[in-house]
Amino acid sequence: MPEGHSIHRLARQxxxxFAGRRLKVSSPQGRFSEGAARLDGHLLMEAVAHGKQLLLKFDHDLFLHVxxxxxxxWSFGGDKTFAGASSIGAPRRIGERESGSSEAEPEYNGPPEPVGAVRVRLVSDHGWAxxxxxTTCAAITLDExxxxxxxxxPDPLRNRPGDREEFIRRLRKRKTAVALLMMDQTVLAGVGNIYRAEVLFRQxxxxxxxxxxxxxxxxxRLWDDAVATMSDGVRDGKIxxxxxxxxxxxxxKASDAEAHFVYxxxxxxxxxCGTEVGMAEIGARKLYWCPGCQV
Known part of the structure; x- marks a missing residue:
């Protein structure tokens, strides 16, 4: 599952x-037709990421929640003014990697024909997504x-005043294993299996x-390291x-084999330390750790 740094890269893109532009919103696949009709023709005002949730706010106080x-x-394309990654999300190999900068489509005359099951398509005067x-694609209200x-x-990549203290409070009030708490989105938003394993090892x-x-x-220290490592992921597009x-x-640059300590x-x-890296199941997910360093 793409971790929080990818969602923040999406929000930035x-x-x-798209921000400040009136968008055509459709559902080529058909599964989001009703939601698309509620958003079609409106201005995109703001893109917000929190943890693994992406919220695109439109000018009539409805959001596209993904x-x-x-x-x-998401895949993207457009004319020479439309810069950014050409694809962000799954599938991926080791870590999280997005496709490189999209190239301007020659003599851009609008988006190509949809390929595959496109749940929602956004189109501006300069590009498309x-x-x-x-898992979730919904048109929701401000209250929702x-x-x-x-x-x-709290989200380490937002790192607002008081977030660090709130994370510490939520983490320390639970008797659950810290490996589970680091991936509990009600405790720490955006951390997935890779950042969980790596931050616990690094600390x-x-x-x-x-x-x-x-x-x-x-x-x-766990919060601070999550802030640092995830910020690097936003910058580099790779963990x-x-x-x-x-x-x-x-x-x-780190090769895939060199990118992580234990994952x-x-x-x-x-x-x-040279100890054999271990792997165990916890919370139906694989946990990687060093029995020598993490004692």
């Missing part, structure tokens, strides 16, 4: 290329959007430690949690 889930992705495979956001914990926290057993300093000293590429490295030696 929508803000850059949660990509495991298989959702197609959504496929999302507030309810969506109200169910979520040397035993994944099975109850949240209530962590001191405030350790909990604060890389290892330092350049561990990269061998002459291009100064999907079960059975391999820990990059820090």
């Amino acid at each position: 929508f803000q850059d290329v 949660h990509l889930g495991l298989y959702g992705a 197609d959504l496929r495979g999302a 959007a507030a309810a969506v956001l109200g169910r979520l914990g 040397a926290v035993d994944p099975w430690t109850p949240g209530s057993a962590l001191d405030a300093e350790t909990a604060g 890389v949690t290892t330092p350049p000293a561990l990269w061998t590429s002459g291009a100064g 999907k490295r079960q059975g391999l030696p820990c990059r820090a």
Whole structure:
């Protein structure tokens, strides 16, 4: 599932290329026809990301609410003024990677014919965006959007005043294993399996430690590292949690095999202590950790 940095990249792209423009909204697949009709012809005012939720606000106080889930992705295209990634979301390989900058379509005369099950298509005078495979795609009201956001914990990529303290409070009041709490969207919004494993490793926290057993300093370090690593992901379009000293590429970039400390490295030696990286099931998801460093 795309993690929070991808959703923030999506919000940034929508803000850059669609905000302030009147959009044609349709559902080529047909499953979102009623919702599309409620949004069609209105100005997009703002794109907001919180955790894994994307909210596109229109000028009549309706929102397009999208949660990509495991298989959702947006694709984009347009004329020479329409810059940005050509695709953001699933499918992906190791980590989260979006396609590179979209190229201007020669003699752009509007969007191409829809390919596949396009749930919703947004079209401006300069470009288009197609959504496929999302778990949630709905036209919702202002109150409904507030309810969506109200169910979520603080988002490290928004990092608003008081968010750090609120995360620490929510984490430490629960007796649940911290590995589960780091992916509980009511505790911490936007962190998925990769950031969970990597941040816990980087801060040397035993994944099975109850949240209530962590001191405030350790909990604060988890927040700070989530802010730092996820901000890097927004900038780079890929989750890389290892330092350049561990990269061998002459291009100064981490290869897929070098990008992480523990994620999907079960059975391999820990990059820090040499202990075999472990993998276990917790909360129906795979957890990766180092039994030597995280004690």
